[in-house]
Amino acid sequence: MSIIKAVEMEDKFHIGRQIKSVFEQKEMSVSEFARQIHCERTNVYTIFNRSSIDVELLVRISKVLEHNFLEDVINEFGLETTFRPQLHLHIDLNESSSRDADHLLHVLSKMIEENKTVKS
Numbered sequence: 001m002s003i004i005k006a007v008e009m010e011d012k013f014h015i016g017r018q019i020k021s022v023f024e025q026k027e028m029s030v031s032e033f034a035r036q037i038h039c040e041r042t043n044v045y046t047i048f049n050r051s052s053i054d055v056e057l058l059v060r061i062s063k064v065l066e067h068n069f070l071e072d073v074i075n076e077f078g079l080e081t082t083f084r085p086q087l088h089l090h091i092d093l094n095e096s097s098s099r100d101a102d103h104l105l106h107v108l109s110k111m112i113e114e115n116k117t118v119k120s
Contacts, residue, residue, distance in 0.1 A: 013073075013076040013077070015052060015053050016049050016051060016053070018069065018072055019047060019048060022065050023065060030044050030045075033064065036060075037064055038060065055070075059104075070104070
């Protein structure tokens with residue numbers, strides 16, 4: 001692999017590294033974090049290595065770490081200017097549920113699909 005290719009891959013947004021970075025700022029053990037997001041301790045390390053993640057899990061992680069990772073994703077991919085005017089959702093990390101995560105995933109998927117159609 002070329003050095004340029006390695007740098008490009010390193011610069012690409014990686015949700016697992018983002019989660020790990022925020023997690024490391026908290027005073028929480030991996031075991032406690034795993035318990036709060038309802039997974040095994042070993043799965044936490046798998047999450048840190050993921051470049052993509054299930055929305056429902058991301059919402060649970062956002063609640064536990066008190067950080068809106070969904071907002072990070074929207075900002076990272078420049079979706080705030082493309083989709084923000086159409087997206088009239090407020091995500092309250094203390095009160096969102098699985099249904100809210102499913103709804104958000106549906107809305108974002110629809111908007112991404114519409115954006116693909118417009119660019120084609």
